[in-house]
Amino acid sequence: MNPEPTLEGPLAPRKTRLQESWHLLKQNRLAVLGLVIFILFFITALIGLILTSGPDPVFDPSLVRLQEKLRPPLSKPNLETLRPDELPGLGVYLFGTDDLGRDTFSRMLQGSWVSLTVGFVAVGISVLIGIFMGGIAGYFGQNRIYFDHILMVVLLFAGGALIVVGASSQGLGLLALGLGYIAYSLWTKRISEKKVLPIWLHVLHKKAFSVDTLIMRIVDIMLCFPSFFLILTVVALLPASIYNIMIVIGLTSWMGATRFVRAEFLSLREQDFVTAARALGVSDFRIIFRHMMPNAIAPVLVSATIGIATAILTEAGLSFLGFGVPPPHATWGNILSDGKRFIFDAPWLTFIPGFAILIVVLSFNLFGEGLRDILNPKLRERY
Amino acid sequence: MLSFIGRSIIQKIITLFFVSIVSFLIIHLAPGKPSQVDPLNPKFTPEMVERFRKEFHLDKPLHVQYLLFYRDLFTGKTASWKDNQPVLKKIWERFLNSLPLFIVGTILTWTLSFPIGIRSAISRGGFYDRSATFFSYLLISIPGFFFAYILIIFVVNTFHVPVIGMETFGIGDPSWPRWAMDRVWHLLLPSVLGATGGIAVLSRYVRSQMLEVESQDYVRTAMAKGVPPEQVHYKHALRNALLPFVTMFGLILPGLIGGSVIIESIFSWPGMGRMAYEAILARDYPVILTVNFVSAVLVLAGTFISDILYMVVDPRIRL
Numbered sequence: 294m295n296p297e298p299t300l301e302g303p304l305a306p307r308k309t310r311l312q313e314s315w316h317l318l319k320q321n322r323l324a325v326l327g328l329v330i331f332i333l334f335f336i337t338a339l340i341g342l343i344l345t346s347g348p349d350p351v352f353d354p355s356l357v358r359l360q361e362k363l364r365p366p367l368s369k370p371n372l373e374t375l376r377p378d379e380l381p382g383l384g385v386y387l388f389g390t391d392d393l394g395r396d397t398f399s400r401m402l403q404g405s406w407v408s409l410t411v412g413f414v415a416v417g418i419s420v421l422i423g424i425f426m427g428g429i430a431g432y433f434g435q436n437r438i439y440f441d442h443i444l445m446v447v448l449l450f451a452g453g454a455l456i457v458v459g460a461s462s463q464g465l466g467l468l469a470l471g472l473g474y475i476a477y478s479l480w481t482k483r484i485s486e487k488k489v490l491p492i493w494l495h496v497l498h499k500k501a502f503s504v505d506t507l508i509m510r511i512v513d514i515m516l517c518f519p520s521f522f523l524i525l526t527v528v529a530l531l532p533a534s535i536y537n538i539m540i541v542i543g544l545t546s547w548m549g550a551t552r553f554v555r556a557e558f559l560s561l562r563e564q565d566f567v568t569a570a571r572a573l574g575v576s577d578f579r580i581i582f583r584h585m586m587p588n589a590i591a592p593v594l595v596s597a598t599i600g601i602a603t604a605i606l607t608e609a610g611l612s613f614l615g616f617g618v619p620p621p622h623a624t625w626g627n628i629l630s631d632g633k634r635f636i637f638d639a640p641w642l643t644f645i646p647g648f649a650i651l652i653v654v655l656s657f658n659l660f661g662e663g664l665r666d667i668l669n670p671k672l673r674e675r676y
Numbered sequence: 677m678l679s680f681i682g683r684s685i686i687q688k689i690i691t692l693f694f695v696s697i698v699s700f701l702i703i704h705l706a707p708g709k710p711s712q713v714d715p716l717n718p719k720f721t722p723e724m725v726e727r728f729r730k731e732f733h734l735d736k737p738l739h740v741q742y743l744l745f746y747r748d749l750f751t752g753k754t755a756s757w758k759d760n761q762p763v764l765k766k767i768w769e770r771f772l773n774s775l776p777l778f779i780v781g782t783i784l785t786w787t788l789s790f791p792i793g794i795r796s797a798i799s800r801g802g803f804y805d806r807s808a809t810f811f812s813y814l815l816i817s818i819p820g821f822f823f824a825y826i827l828i829i830f831v832v833n834t835f836h837v838p839v840i841g842m843e844t845f846g847i848g849d850p851s852w853p854r855w856a857m858d859r860v861w862h863l864l865l866p867s868v869l870g871a872t873g874g875i876a877v878l879s880r881y882v883r884s885q886m887l888e889v890e891s892q893d894y895v896r897t898a899m900a901k902g903v904p905p906e907q908v909h910y911k912h913a914l915r916n917a918l919l920p921f922v923t924m925f926g927l928i929l930p931g932l933i934g935g936s937v938i939i940e941s942i943f944s945w946p947g948m949g950r951m952a953y954e955a956i957l958a959r960d961y962p963v964i965l966t967v968n969f970v971s972a973v974l975v976l977a978g979t980f981i982s983d984i985l986y987m988v989v990d991p992r993i994r995l
Contacts, residue, residue, distance in 0.1 A: 514694050530959075606819055654818075
């Protein structure tokens, strides 16, 4: 008679989590704008990759036309001095040309893909390391590390280092000692009947500090380095390559993600669904990746969105100092830093990439902050 | 309290030790050797290279180099490979040049971001708040050197004053007020640029802290009993929102070194960031390592000071 559900049965939420998030996002107009530009940038970068690569690209970013250098935007190419295959893609220099007569529009298209990859790969590396380290610290953090294990690792490392330095006989000795110890302790634990370490090893087999302490101290050590200066030093010492830049930016920015994941894991591991999973005999690996990670990933994604923006800015800063992505690749950063020499003669070479970086980074930041607001439970309750 | 201080100092010294090892390894295990800097230079005969390597202990094994380097650093004998000047003296001179930039930038940051942040929090969701939010994101997102060029062109074209360097080249011996004005013009742009990012971030932080406090019950009570709004905002809310910022005073210390590389390069400002950049270009390992070490010390000292301040200010915290 009364079709309305009674309060006795469990009520499913009227909206899914995604719908609710979308509803919240729509209220934040700046974040929606950020999302739209974000998607447009992604599409542009993909189209740019297709149109500027291959043997006969529609927009050739590396074609040098010295007679057509520093032409302003929207100027028509001089048909008398150019061969037909040297004409720019749209029949007009949409963003002008640079000091070598290369079409800036093609270079911007190519650069959008490169900038995007630098951002995504660098942040991908840092998020992966962050999840790994944070996951270990949060889930296995209470486990203790024993003195003899530390000693073993030190022996192995010292042996390896000595071999690298040149003292191979001493190095091999240390390595053999370390490996021998591992074999011995494995043998006493697994195979031997007694399962008890001899007395002289018991002295060493003492609890030193927890895994959590170890990882958080590593984070502290990494945070002591001034990040831009460290990136600059390493990039300057390594041979110039786009992959080195991505890897170095990634390896120097994982500390935030580690802290977020650890904090989430510390609170999640006390919750009932984790206890239930453990009681069911689910493996640690599955608990971490199927049960806990989906609940812990949200703040990491927010910081990753903003991290991509920071990585693009860092790449631009490195380009400005002359350590950016080397010439065959055009990035927005190096178009901008090449263009600064002609800022009075050819202002478009500075302003077009500058505003492009500004708009894209701004959209990433606005969208990231919008996401953070959505995921904030306080805002959710009010709605 | 005392035990906390002792424990934290010991912990920080251990951290510093590992930082010194890691930075030393990064520099020395990177490909390329400093003694091969210029193989085309005819003065670089093999005997010279050998003497150079001996002079700077480069022929010793790595761990001996490490010990020798930090022994020299602590006795103040470390010398730059480029010009053989003592590194600490060089850093001190450059530090004195960077100091005015840092002080003006910090004052600008802290005096501007509080009014902006407080006003956005009070008029939450209003026009002022939304435009302040947008502008702070704009300032965070703009590439620093691009913004610097826009500002330089604008200032030079509008006011016709020179801005590059610490003072006008060849200014000679002008009268005192002219000299002062010249220095102020040269100081203005780099410190404003250094402060923009800080203003944007700090004003957002002030805003969120104020919003947090403004939603507390005691603020509502004060409003309800008819206390004038100014008094509620500035006396009840602001004083409680200030707490986290006390600790941030300690964290601005590392800003002395980091972050100024690009700005000092643009403005040819002979400060620490520029020195570090030149040292990287010249592979001047002692300078790079010392700058790294000093900045690590500053970071650790900053966190230590902020921990202590937090304990002094907030009686609820017992570490």
